[in-house]
Amino acid sequence: EVQLVESGGGLVQPGRSLKLSCAASGFTFSNYYMAWVRQAPTKGLEWVASITNSGGSTYYRDSVKGRFTISRDNAKSTLYLQMDSLRSEDTATYYCTRDILWVSFDYWGQGVMVTVSS
Amino acid sequence: DIQMTQSPASLSASLGETVTIECLASEDIYSNLAWYQQKPGKSPQLLIYDASSLQDGVPSRFSGSESGTQYSLEINSLQSEDAATYFCQQHHDYPYTFGAGTKLELK
Numbered sequence: 001e002v003q004l005v006e007s008g009g010g011l012v013q014p015g016r017s018l019k020l021s022c023a024a025s026g027f028t029f030s031n032y033y034m035a036w037v038r039q040a041p042t043k044g045l046e047w048v049a050s051i052t053n054s055g056g057s058t059y060y061r062d063s064v065k066g067r068f069t070i071s072r073d074n075a076k077s078t079l080y081l082q083m084d085s086l087r088s089e090d091t092a093t094y095y096c097t098r099d100i101l102w103v104s105f106d107y108w109g110q111g112v113m114v115t116v117s118s
Numbered sequence: 119d120i121q122m123t124q125s126p127a128s129l130s131a132s133l134g135e136t137v138t139i140e141c142l143a144s145e146d147i148y149s150n151l152a153w154y155q156q157k158p159g160k161s162p163q164l165l166i167y168d169a170s171s172l173q174d175g176v177p178s179r180f181s182g183s184e185s186g187t188q189y190s191l192e193i194n195s196l197q198s199e200d201a202a203t204y205f206c207q208q209h210h211d212y213p214y215t216f217g218a219g220t221k222l223e224l225k
Contacts, residue, residue, distance in 0.1 A: 059212045101209075105209075108161040
């Protein structure tokens, strides 16, 4: 059974940093692209970043480029999102997803809440 | 960026009815279109991929179709558990983009 379990969320002040983790199990992690998708309170879904299976290439939405870094440790089957210079508009539930290239996000974690506020 | 215009924003239907939700892509996305269902407080779940392929475990009353850059999700014989918000999403090009969502209420 595929499982994605996020951790690391919380309340953080504007301008500070936070690092999210996603522990994956039930599939061969190193074979798949992975991604982060977020959802602001009562809002829609927004893709944040994706990473290739090897970690050699990364992709970001413009609003987080230069502030967020997606990475992975295939030996630990873990995906990360380092979030720096956080802004109030980054407040959202962040989902870890398995990214099937050209197809879909086929599995989602339960989500982790990030609140950016002073 | 590819814009996904989803309609309607909300709809109300009765048990057993059929409803259709639509998404218009701002350019050709070559059937790289997925539909997700999200219930309150839960993560989104994949329903349909490649515009019309049913994800494993999803009831056959859900179906997807396309006509040009217009994509549709049809739900037949509505059940109480279908009350949820539905999102379309293009998986053709970065940045991946979602429709704004359709909230389905059961009467």
